[in-house]
Amino acid sequence: LMAESNPGGELRAIARIAEDAALPSEHASFRELVGDGQIVITLDPKEGHRYQGIVGLDHDTLGGCLEAYFGQSEQLPTRLWLAADGERAGGLLLQRLPDASQNQDVDAWERSVHLADTIKQEELLGLEQREVLYRLYHEETVRVFDPKALSFGCTCSRERMSYALYTLGKDELRDILREQGAIDTQCHFCHTKYHYTAADIEILLEDPGAPPPVIH
Ligand SMILES: [Zn+2]
Known part of the structure; x- marks a missing residue:
């Protein structure tokens, strides 16, 4: 995974x-x-x-x-409550901030954790975030930040794919070319296809370019 x-x-x-x-x-x-x-x-x-x-x-x-x-x-003391049912996932993360010791409210952390422990899986999956916050912390002063939309995004590119091919080595690449005539690869994340002719591979072997920054 x-x-x-x-x-x-x-x-x-x-x-x-x-x-x-x-x-x-x-x-x-x-x-x-x-x-x-x-x-x-x-x-x-x-x-x-x-x-x-x-x-x-x-x-x-x-x-x-x-x-x-x-x-x-x-x-950082951190607690997480996660839920998933195969179609939906939801979660809550509580984290004690580094300067929390200067906070006058000495049992804020214990209280926040204790309240969050009452959250049920169905609530994490079915309720809007604001409702979850209200249910747990309606007696506290809560500041809500603007929600941030998440989306699928792939960082693959022809340059990265080229460099990955280059690392297979000259012999391996020429073997594949001999068998298949060209090299077709596909990004496992977004399924973008990358096609390399024998000429592309020869150019690549001469100048692989700079290694891309390692992401994982
Ligand atoms: Zn991709």
Whole structure:
């Protein structure tokens, strides 16, 4: 499983399963689904250093694993409530801000978490965000930011695909050309097709261009 997003609210994700893998039962738990996997979270800011955090998938929920990530890597107390039913997904994230210790309201964090713990899966899936906030925090002072629309967005390009092909190596590329006459590839995320003739490949081998920035 791999998912990627950017500050503009564009997302892309992919799920793959080995051809011969047994399909998990519909009622499989999170632990049964993910086995002994890991979550690798990569933050790749436009400026500054790329950061990667790795946590084991050893909690009973995805939310629990992400909470462990925030605790370890960002050292920010964070709680997550996630829900999905195969068609819809919803979630709530609470995060204690770094300067919260200066806040006069000493039990604000415990109170916020305790209230959020009362949220039900159906509410996360079915209610508008404002309704969820009202249900949980109508006795608190809440500031609501403008919602941000999310959309599918793919970062693939001919340059990136070319560089990925180049990394296969000259021999491998020439073998494929000998067998198939040309090379056709497709982006796994958005299904854009990229076609390379033998001449394109020869040009590519001479000048692969600069490696694209690594996103994942
Ligand atoms: Zn694409």
